[in-house]
Amino acid sequence: MALLQFSGSPHIHTDESVKKIMWTVVIALIPTMIFSFLFFGIDAIVLTLVSVLSCVFVEWLIQKFLLKGKTTILDGSAVITGLLLAFNLPSSLPIWMVIVGAIVAIGVAKMTFGGLGNNPFNPALVGRVFLLISFPQQMTTWPKPHYWFTQPSVVTDATTGATPLGVIKTGIAQGQDVSQLMDTLPTYVQMLLGERGGSLGEVAALAIIAGGLFMLIRKVISWHIPVAFIGSAFVFAAILHLVNANIYIPPSYHILSGGLLLGAIFMATDMVTSPMSNWGKIIFGIGCGVLTIIIRVAGSYPEGVSFAILIMNALVPLINKGFKPKRFGTHKIKSI
């Protein structure tokens, strides 16, 4: 028999591993991916493939030739970044831009900080925002999705359409009324099923929610960030809507439009870039929600989720300092 081992307790370990967590997130992203393929066809498939492969390849290149260390591309984190980056891009984006986005996401936002676990900002969002600022025109040209269940025969490859939030932004800027605008926008049912313009992964709300529930059940995410994010966005948008319904759209429409659900469920919950304590997570979520609505209604971009999450990412170290977990034994003892 071999020599017996000797080490400190605990002597057993859970089955969980970083790899398992990452691949669970990948599985949770699959419904959204399938819907994006259905809506945007071959373009979406190519874009997703290019994004994932270039993210993984860039990570491998850096680890192999720059850091000359162990490669960890199989842990699934680069795959997630690739998928999320693709989900945040319009399907018509030129392929070379996708590759640039992947290089920025992995090369700049992740590996420069020391790889998985050390990056302060969500890599996919950094990649997306880099592209948005560098190529604003291409990044805001949205091909209309193929409405496969209501108009199966219509081929819409060539047409482009604005996102609901874009329509509202330009409409209000031109002095139109929200109630008028709402008539031209997709209905709630259409929004839920993804019958609207937008990035690959943000259109099918139901698929995103399904993925989120899967991650919740597998305990990869906790409820705090999504609930605080969506809840605070809803409350803040509702207040604005109550103040002036002519220029502020209903809160539920805010929730379903743009990347809010994708952001709240898949991007803000990124373990590495979110706070540690439950109260910290709630504060983080509220910050994301409020900032999103502020940027949407007052900023020059129609969409604010990416910026909101990145700003809150920057505040995470501060939140971690300010919101410590509740310690045992800090209650006042009742007199005995």
Next chain:
Amino acid sequence: MKTFKLGGVHPDDNKFAHQSSIEVFPLPQQAVLFATQHLGAPSTVVVEKGDKVKVGQLIARGDAFISANLHSPYSGTVNKVDLVADLSGIKKTAIVIDVEGDEWEQDIDLTADIKREITLSPSQIVEKIKEKGIVGLGGACFPTHVKFLIPQGKKAEYMIINAAECEPYITIDHRVMMERTEELLIGACILRDILSLPTVHIGVEHNKADVINHLKEVAKSFKGIKIHTLRTKYPQGAEKQLIKAITKREVPSGKLPIDVGCIVNNVNTALAVYEAVQKNKPLISNYVTYTGKSVKQPKNYLVRLGTPIQSIIEANGGLPEDTEKLISGGPMMGKAIANLDTYITKGFSCVLVINNKEGKRAEINHCIRCAKCVDVCPMGLEPYLLAPLSEKSNWEKMEKMHVMDCIECGSCQYTCPAARPLLDWIRLGKNKTGAMIRARNTK
């Protein structure tokens, strides 16, 4: 169902031996008894080479305030008093006895009768507990009588019996509660009567449903026993967590259970108290589980102190082929056995054989800030920050981050998906920080 609120994990139960009845382990030919088998000041050896001893005879005396007596579990001759290596390989004073027959001291009641009536006064009971060398059998081996010397200005309101047995694998509490139910309930009542309290509270985890039913059934013939069913969660059996689960009180940082009016004793301690007070029998034996995933027949034994650990393994046909580690105690808080050539002591509860599948540590990854360690910490600490501070030897910062509150339950390291050795570092940091604080206080 009651439980503690903060943190906690759910490792697999693996209570393989919970159905196998307690067997009396045969006496060894030669036994080795460490003179000090408790937490506190060392005991003085009162026998010499060549002395004849009987079962129950005092062989080491605890003179200090926090100390405990030790009695011979064997009849025979003292072979020598020498330094012997303990579980961790550290040499300690021990009494080696050549076992001859099994002759007991006259005043020990060896009949099987169960004595219900408590005739001694509270102070006599405490004296008896002290005299018979009873220590806390939950693992810490703190002299039991000291717990009942309540400091001035404090008042005990809850007498709690810890029957959570939250560690996976170990089944001695389970078996004792099934087989020696009446005796241990009398023991619990004795402890309750010392404090003149109306009720004694027994906390049992829900995964032992048979025990809960059985205890409730037997407790019907007693007055003032309350059985609490606790939702299964590790570390329910940790003193502070158990107090929280049963009384909703939180022992403040750096304080003792008595500061919130609680005294906690293990079930096995309650049984030992029964035997000491009602049968005049000192603490000379232990209940020990022999178990593990690769062990063919996991068993529960009643073992006399000083029995070689090897003999338990040999009685079960030697170690399984795939043994990776041997643990004294449970898999979460137990100590890895560094020296197999050693002997059973008070509070030794389990020989756990960990096979190479579950014992191999996974490759260490970067911390991904998943916050699972923060979620599971029952003390509300931040293991992900404490461990790196310990790596950097930053004891001052660790003190500020309350490392001294850590109960070393291992939940953080158990749950870490990146397989980081969190508790290894925190334990080191806690030792160093504690030493730093002590040095500062003695200045």
